[in-house]
Amino acid sequence: MKNMKSIRVNASKSYTVHIGRGLIDRVTDFIPKKYGKFIIITDDNVGKFYLDRVTAAIPYGCWNIMFTHGEASKTLATIEYFYNYLSEAGIGRNDCIIALGGGVVGDMAGFAAATYLRGIDFVQIPTSLLAQVDSSVGGKTGVDLPRGKNLVGAFHQPVAVIIDIDTLDTLPQSYFKDGLGEVIKYGLIRSNEITELLLSHDTDSIKTVIDEIVYRCIDIKRQIVENDEFERGERKLLNFGHTFGHAIERLENFTGMSHGLAVVAGMKIVSAVTKNNDVVSLLDKISEKYDLTREVNFSFSELLEAAMTDKKRSGETIDVVVCKAPGESFVENISFENLRKMCE
Ligand code: GLY
Numbered sequence: 001m002k003n004m005k006s007i008r009v010n011a012s013k014s015y016t017v018h019i020g021r022g023l024i025d026r027v028t029d030f031i032p033k034k035y036g037k038f039i040i041i042t043d044d045n046v047g048k049f050y051l052d053r054v055t056a057a058i059p060y061g062c063w064n065i066m067f068t069h070g071e072a073s074k075t076l077a078t079i080e081y082f083y084n085y086l087s088e089a090g091i092g093r094n095d096c097i098i099a100l101g102g103g104v105v106g107d108m109a110g111f112a113a114a115t116y117l118r119g120i121d122f123v124q125i126p127t128s129l130l131a132q133v134d135s136s137v138g139g140k141t142g143v144d145l146p147r148g149k150n151l152v153g154a155f156h157q158p159v160a161v162i163i164d165i166d167t168l169d170t171l172p173q174s175y176f177k178d179g180l181g182e183v184i185k186y187g188l189i190r191s192n193e194i195t196e197l198l199l200s201h202d203t204d205s206i207k208t209v210i211d212e213i214v215y216r217c218i219d220i221k222r223q224i225v226e227n228d229e230f231e232r233g234e235r236k237l238l239n240f241g242h243t244f245g246h247a248i249e250r251l252e253n254f255t256g257m258s259h260g261l262a263v264v265a266g267m268k269i270v271s272a273v274t275k276n277n278d279v280v281s282l283l284d285k286i287s288e289k290y291d292l293t294r295e296v297n298f299s300f301s302e303l304l305e306a307a308m309t310d311k312k313r314s315g316e317t318i319d320v321v322v323c324k325a326p327g328e329s330f331v332e333n334i335s336f337e338n339l340r341k342m343c344e
Pocket residue numbers: 134135137138140235238239
């Protein structure tokens with residue numbers, strides 16, 4: 001198909017990420033032909049646009065679950081609701097879950113797939129920019145606990161990822177901006193080309209190069225996941241800005257700053273604390289340009305306190321991603337005591 005691209009991910013399970021336009025109406029072209037039934041898991045925001053179209057593209061045996069959009073739904077209670085529905089629909093190990101939606105849908109449908117009947121296959125059809133550039137690839141699945149984001153989960157790779165860039169047309173601008181936060185992260189940790197694309201465009205014109213941006217981000221994700229699927233080293237780079245970003249989200253009870261905006265704020269905080277002033281200036285420039293700058297209403301000690309429940313903590317230390325210069329980043333294990341001193 002014209003202008004279609006694919007990226008093969010060779011992790012513990014190999015699968016292809018298909019990137020193109022209009023793919024939503026022909027999803028079965030990209031899904032292995034071995035499943036009995038399909039069950040689409042989506043939310044009300046995405047379902048209203050695409051559930052009928054994806055259902056129409058699947059000629060037989062298609063069930064669906066639609067839940068209320070938003071981070072507040074990302075709980076074990078919702079997962080229990082999924083399990084009961086899957087079981088009532090008679091979904092078995094030869095069937096397949098389809099995650100149709102943004103990051104929350106992908107993480108939750110993926111977690112249900114990882115755990116229901118000790119694991120069944122699933123396909124990711126990401127419809128938000130955040131999910132298209134990052135969360136749909138790599139197999140991280142999970143839910144939040146009141147004490148923090150994604151504290152329960154599993155690594156479970158999808159059998160295919162179908163990225164239809166046209167679905168971004170129905171994405172509200174605030175969600176699009178949210179995804180740009182993750183795009184900035186990819187640029188800073190690994191790709192000056194992505195950073196250049198961000199610098200040379202603006203809120204309107206960036207959409208003209210979005211196919212290329214999605215492709216570049218996923219290709220970086222592929223390399224990192226192939227090298228370190230279970231996040232023992234290199235994959236931690238993808239957490240740039242997330243320690244303080246998650247802390248902000250948690251302090252605002254997941255109802256304040258969106259994930260992408262919190263990650264932008266988190267990247268600025270960690271770059272300021274580690275005295276990488278050029279990176280802070282670049283972040284300021286890009287975030288002003290795309291209206292991604294938000295005030296953080298918490299002191300550093302409040303943020304640090306919240307970060308202490310983060311998954312990246314081990315004992316009195318935490319892995320922090322440091323970006324020394326655009327495209328150059330590394331992981332540093334820093335004690336909370338030293339972090340406190342660095343901010344004095
Ligand atoms: N979203 C970060 C990762 O997949 O590792």
